[in-house]
Amino acid sequence: MYLKAENISFRYKxxxxxxxxxxxxxxxxxxxxxxxxSGSGKSTLCKILSGYEKNYSGTVSIDGTGIPPGIYNPIxxxxxxxxxxxxxxxxxxxxxxxxxxVSQDILDSFGIKKNWLHRWPNELSGGExxxxxxxxxxxxxxxxxxxDEITTMVDAITQxxxxxxxxxxxxxxxxxxLVVSHEKNLMNRLCHDVVHLSHINNI
Amino acid sequence: xxxxxxMNIEKRKEGEALLKIKDISLSFSQYVSGLRQTxxxxxxxxxxxxxxxxxxxxxxxSGSGKSLLAHAILGILPSNAKxxxxxEYKGQELTxxxxxxxxxxxxxxxxxxxxxxxxxxxxxxxxxxxxxERNAELMKQTQxxxxxxxxxxxxxxxxxxxxxxxxxxxxxxxxxxxxNSSKLIIADEPTPGLDEKNLNETLSYxxxxxxxxxxxxxxxHDIEAALKISDKIAIxxxxxxxxxxxxxxxxxxxxxxxxxYTRALWNALPQNKFQAIKGHQPMQDEIIDGCFFYERxxxxxxxxxxxxxQLKMIKxxxxxxxxxx
Numbered sequence: 001m002y003l004k005a006e007n008i009s010f011r012y013k014x015x016x017x018x019x020x021x022x023x024x025x026x027x028x029x030x031x032x033x034x035x036x037x038s039g040s041g042k043s044t045l046c047k048i049l050s051g052y053e054k055n056y057s058g059t060v061s062i063d064g065t066g067i068p069p070g071i072y073n074p075i076x077x078x079x080x081x082x083x084x085x086x087x088x089x090x091x092x093x094x095x096x097x098x099x100x101x102v103s104q105d106i107l108d109s110f111g112i113k114k115n116w117l118h119r120w121p122n123e124l125s126g127g128e129x130x131x132x133x134x135x136x137x138x139x140x141x142x143x144x145x146x147x148d149e150i151t152t153m154v155d156a157i158t159q160x161x162x163x164x165x166x167x168x169x170x171x172x173x174x175x176x177x178l179v180v181s182h183e184k185n186l187m188n189r190l191c192h193d194v195v196h197l198s199h200i201n202n203i
Numbered sequence: 204x205x206x207x208x209x210m211n212i213e214k215r216k217e218g219e220a221l222l223k224i225k226d227i228s229l230s231f232s233q234y235v236s237g238l239r240q241t242x243x244x245x246x247x248x249x250x251x252x253x254x255x256x257x258x259x260x261x262x263x264x265s266g267s268g269k270s271l272l273a274h275a276i277l278g279i280l281p282s283n284a285k286x287x288x289x290x291e292y293k294g295q296e297l298t299x300x301x302x303x304x305x306x307x308x309x310x311x312x313x314x315x316x317x318x319x320x321x322x323x324x325x326x327x328x329x330x331x332x333x334x335x336e337r338n339a340e341l342m343k344q345t346q347x348x349x350x351x352x353x354x355x356x357x358x359x360x361x362x363x364x365x366x367x368x369x370x371x372x373x374x375x376x377x378x379x380x381x382x383n384s385s386k387l388i389i390a391d392e393p394t395p396g397l398d399e400k401n402l403n404e405t406l407s408y409x410x411x412x413x414x415x416x417x418x419x420x421x422x423x424h425d426i427e428a429a430l431k432i433s434d435k436i437a438i439x440x441x442x443x444x445x446x447x448x449x450x451x452x453x454x455x456x457x458x459x460x461x462x463x464y465t466r467a468l469w470n471a472l473p474q475n476k477f478q479a480i481k482g483h484q485p486m487q488d489e490i491i492d493g494c495f496f497y498e499r500x501x502x503x504x505x506x507x508x509x510x511x512x513q514l515k516m517i518k519x520x521x522x523x524x525x526x527x528x
Contacts, residue, residue, distance in 0.1 A: 036398075037398045037400075038369060038370075038397060038398045038401060039368075039369070111481075111482075111483070113483075123486070123488075125264065125267065125484065126264070127264060127483075128483065152395055153395060153424065154264055154424070155262075155263065155264035155424055155426075155468065155471075156426060156468050156469075156471040156472050156473075157467055157468055157471040157479055157480060158264060159471065159473075160471040160473075160477050160478060160479035161479040161481075163477075164479055182397070182398050182399065182402075183427075183473065184399075185427075185472070185473040185474040186473040188473070189473040189477050190473075
């Protein structure tokens with residue numbers, strides 16, 4: 001199974017292209033790194049791939065089929081700041097199970113403890129919240145995961161814990177992962193291959 | 204870097220620490236379900252010292268209360284906070300009045316982001332701050348000189364914060380500390396999300412300040428960034444500092460490090476072993492009797508579950524662990 005982005009172009013202002021004719025391909029079970037300077041459009045590309053940004057030209061498809069709106073999106077995006085991706089007025093249990101009931105296996109592999117479920121988001125650390133964000137995004141229907149600087153804000157041990165869990169799960173579920181990060185050493189550890197945005201962006 | 208370290212040992216022999224923090228603890232009282240109040244302990248038995256000419260990095264995961272340490276030094280905690288313990292600045296007790304007198308002058312904070320700037324004030328005005336009219340001309344000149352040094356063109360003076368790019372904003376924030384020729388500079392998470400070029404540039408500003416004789420406290424979750432420029436690294440965990448190590452201790456498998464947590468942190472880096480130990484930092488409302496690292500430690504014994512380990516001086520560094528000697 002392949003996620004393909006073809007001829008993606010995007011601009012916020014007229015005559016100010018952020019992305020121009022970008023092509024990217026990600027296979028099932030592949031872990032692909034994406035690097036680039038601050039403000040070069042990495043996050044914008046992530047949002048386009050996962051359907052959050054609609055105002056672009058070009059196509060995003062899985063095995064040649066576009067992603068239809070209104071159903072579960074098999075391409076899931078994880079953000080840098082999990083506290084901005086959860087509803088502060090919901091308890092963690094409800095946040096976790098909003099889309100589907102997350103399996104105990106997934107909770108165990110991320111080390112999510114039972115007593116965390118009854119807490120509010122502001123009672124958990126960034127690393128703990130990020131585990132919830134990942135657990136709820138890795139449903140059986142997820143085929144691709146877009147990880148946009150997801151461990152930039154956590155300490156090195158938490159970073160290693162989180163990636164260990166992710167790599168186990170995506171291997172078992174044959175999920176393709178796009179890893180966006182500034183940290184070269186992390187990329188070398190995780191990725192089969194790394195692309196530089198400036199090399200595929202024609203601006 | 205080696206020269207720096209040698210210089211610092213010299214300095215330390217000569218002088219006292221600029222800022223000394225002894226066994227402080229910080230808690231917040233909170234209302235839960237109606238009128239029931241609880242105490243949330245965010246910092247406990249924390250000790251550290253900052254020396255002129257040195258960068259001390261305080262490294263811990265985000266959301267673990269490191270910023271509150273900065274706020275405690277500056278005296279800008281909210282009213283429901285309770286701060287115990289002792290702080291000394293230049294050998295004198297740092298009281299709340301003293302903090303108010305010194306902050307923004309001798310003690311400066313470099314905040315995390317442009318969100319800390321006033322969105323409706325022109326850049327030069329907020330960098331200069333409030334000054335006596337007689338000195339206005341001189342301050343304007345000083346501000347321009349500092350901006351020139353950081354490659355901020357004259358038109359930046361009249362800009363508003365939203366017009367700055369990320370890198371420019373960073374340099375403006377650094378300038379605010381330089382203009383008052385502060386002696387103690389506290390930088391709170393100045394690096395996240397910067398690409399390599401901007402990161403190295405930002406770090407070099409702090410090294411400059413220390414080389415000019417400032418004491419710099421660099422609060423960060425990024426141990427790699429801290430290792431690039433600091434002289435000493437304080438490891439912040441669950442509201443306390445478990446170890447204060449010298450930069451040279453971080454090498455190989457971390458065998459020179461004193462605390463098992465520091466060693467685990469070092470070995471978890473992607474360029475080292477990328478090895479994760481199990482477990483999580485204790486939550487702020489969990490009451491812990493013994494060592495904060497007890498649950499995750501491979502070398503724990505019965506003593507460790509009873510009472511906080513004493514702070515010990517080992518090989519020119521400090522550690523709170525019962526199992527080192």
